[in-house]
Amino acid sequence: MTNKSLTKFLPVFIIFVFFSQQFIYSQDTTSSLAYKKKPQFFRYSMFYRADLSYQLWHQFKLVQKANEGDPIAEHELGLRYLMGEGFVADTTLAAKWIGKAAGKNLTSAEYNYAILLNxxxxxxxxxxxxxDFFQRAALDGMPQAEYILGVTHLNNLVVKKDLLIAYEWLKKSAESGFLPAKEYLIKLEKKISPAILKKERKRASKKSLKSKTFNNYLTGSTTTGLELIDFDLIQDSATKIxxxxxxxxxxxxxxxNLADTLGITEKNDSSLNILKSGLPFLNRSAEAGNPEALTLLGRMYEKGKYFExxxxxxxxxxxxxxxxxxxIAANLLYQLTKDPKLIHKIRDAAKKQEAIPMYIWYGLYVLGMERDIAPKDAFKLLYDAANKKYVPAMVELGLSYYTGNLVKKDKDRAKKMWESATKLGSQEALTRIAATNILEQKYKNIKLDIDILLKSEKMGSILSEVTLGSLYxxxxxxxxxxxxxxMYYRSAAQRGxxxxxxxxRKMYDEIRPAKFRF
Incomplete structure (x- = not known):
């Protein structure tokens, strides 16, 4: 990448990521590192496998039949290469054989090949x-593929967002008993006017019976790379979280992985019950810049659960x-600070030079939730809170200096502030230093900086995810x-x-075919 193009790219990245004010191990012949770094992606629960006797075939017979052009054997051989069952795992060979079977209209192969392509x-x-391959599988009546087509018509990436087309596919999937489709259909129906919904239900009820049957063992948490990105839900301040x-x-x-440590499952009720032994891990994830962990801790303090x-x-x-x-956190903060008594309490404490209230008052200002303060006074609140060694304020002050928000831009002071926060144990500050080192191409040890990003990403740092996406x-x-x-951008987008x-979306647009439907 040229210095000229890098200079053009950096300000946009910094504004939106660093200072946003908006609400299997295998012998792999592919150049993609996703499989090597994320072996947990390849699970039986991800790919569709028909219940056929081909699964019991010996390797020699399977290879023989596949070479003869038997699509079911080709598909099974591809899955074995994918999972490393009897063969050295190889994603390229897996895709080759599954693709051959998909080209012969084998529904399960069409679905699985689509996952590999996506x-x-x-x-x-x-x-x-x-x-195209998901659509072929959906037209064959496969409920998992029908669900994915529904999601695709909501994500506004591959095709233009269309609630009615999404509704049609999700309803087909739901009527086949696919639970994730049933669950989201309830949410989607609330977004469609009653008159149109009545018409769509009537039209959908006339659908023909399916000629094929499929297992419904795949779940909504199955990773296909096509999970729903619902900004309408998470960005609506009227939505009750x-x-x-x-x-x-x-x-x-x-x-x-953090969910496992905390004992969070799909059966969790609304009582915030988690494994208390997981709280130290939750705290470490929060300090790394994990927004979900920060939000959960905030909720615990708001409800008095595990903390006063x-x-x-x-x-x-x-x-x-x-x-x-x-x-989601912006929504919760907005709802919490609508209480005038709390705002009065925050202001009084801030005037007494208490670090956390000063930081909050500043934060409400930059988020546009509090305008009864001058910009220079808002910055002074942040500056004073940072001088009291309140680490979140130190990290934020570094951002202000880096971006020139409320103060003259000074990248050297920004880095020094982050270094000070790092000495106090801030993983988030360390991550920001590593990210800026690479993005500005001013690194001393790029391997060390990337290792820092990878470590933080494993702890749930959304900054690391977005930065790694940009690097790749x-x-x-x-x-x-x-x-x-x-992979990294999608994960961060799904988190809001x-x-x-x-x-x-920009990456999709760069390769978008010149076809009307796309």
Missing amino acids: NGWGVEWNPFKAY TDKIILGTFLTGTNA KNNIKAAAYYLRAARLNYP EKGLGVIKDKAKAV NSFAFNQL
């Missing part, structure tokens, strides 16, 4: 070609998550890899990060 596993990343919604954000993607009830601390945690461009998209410090960039979604 993630760039063993083949070049191509979500549009993936859409329940404890169940907060806990549900841990069940897929980046936070799945403290709405000021709750507001501080919500604010920290909101500053990471996490809409631009080829900064790593080999350019679109599939891996998409609008910058990641916009970058993702």
Whole structure:
């Protein structure tokens, strides 16, 4: 990447990511690193496997039949290469054989090949070609594929968002008993006018019977690379964020391991019951810049669960998550600070030079929730809170200096502030230093900086996810890899990060076919 193009790219990245104010191990012949780094992606629960005797075939017979052009044998051989069953795992060979079977109209192969295409596993990343294969499987009556087509018509990436087409496919999937489709159909029906909904229900009821039957063992938490990105829900300040919604954000993607540590499952009720032994891990994840962890801690302080009830601390945690461009936290902060008594309490404490209230008052100003203060006074609140060694304020002050928000831009002072916060144990500050080192190409040890980002990403740092996406998209410090960039951007977008979604859409637009439906 040229210095000229880097200079053009950096300000946009910094504004939206660093300072947003908006609500299997295998012998792999593919260039994609997703499989190598994320072996947990390849699970039986991800790919559709028909219940056929071919699964019991010996390797020799299976290879023989596949070479003869038997599509079921080709598909089974591809799955065995994918899972490393009897063969050295190889995503490229897996995609080759599954693709052959998909080309012969084998429904399960069409579905599985679409997953590989959509993630760039063993083949070049191509979500549009993936859409074609998902559609073929859906037209065969496969409920999992019908669900994915419904989601695709809501995400506004491959095809233009269309609630009615999405409704039609989700309803077909739901009527086949696919639980994820049933669950989202209820939410979708609330977004469609009653008159149109009545018409659509009547039209959908006339659908023909399916000629094929499929197992419905795949679940909504199954990772296909096509999970729903519902900004309408998470960015609506009128939406009531329940404890169940907060806990549900841990069940897929980046936070799945943390969910296990906390004992969070799909059966969790709305009582915020988690394993108390997991609280230290929750705290570490929060300090790394994990917005879901910060939000859950805020909720615990707001409800007095595991900690003494403290709405000021709750507001501080919500604010920290909101500053990471996490809409759910911004919503909760907005709802919490509508209480005039709490606002009065925050202001009084801030005037007494208490660090956390000063930080909150400043934060409410930059988020546009509080305008009864001058910009210079808002900055002074942040500056004073940072001088009291309140780490979140120190990290935020570094951002102000870096971006020139409310103060003259000074990148050297920004880095020094982050270094001071790092010495006090801030993983988030360390992550920001590593990210800016690479993005500005001023690193001393790029391997060390990337290792820092990878460590933080494993702890749920959304900044690390978006930064890694940018590095792989631009080829900064790593080999350019679109599939891996998409993986990181998609994960961050599914968590509500609008910058990641916009970058993702840009990557889709770059390869969008010149076809009307796309």
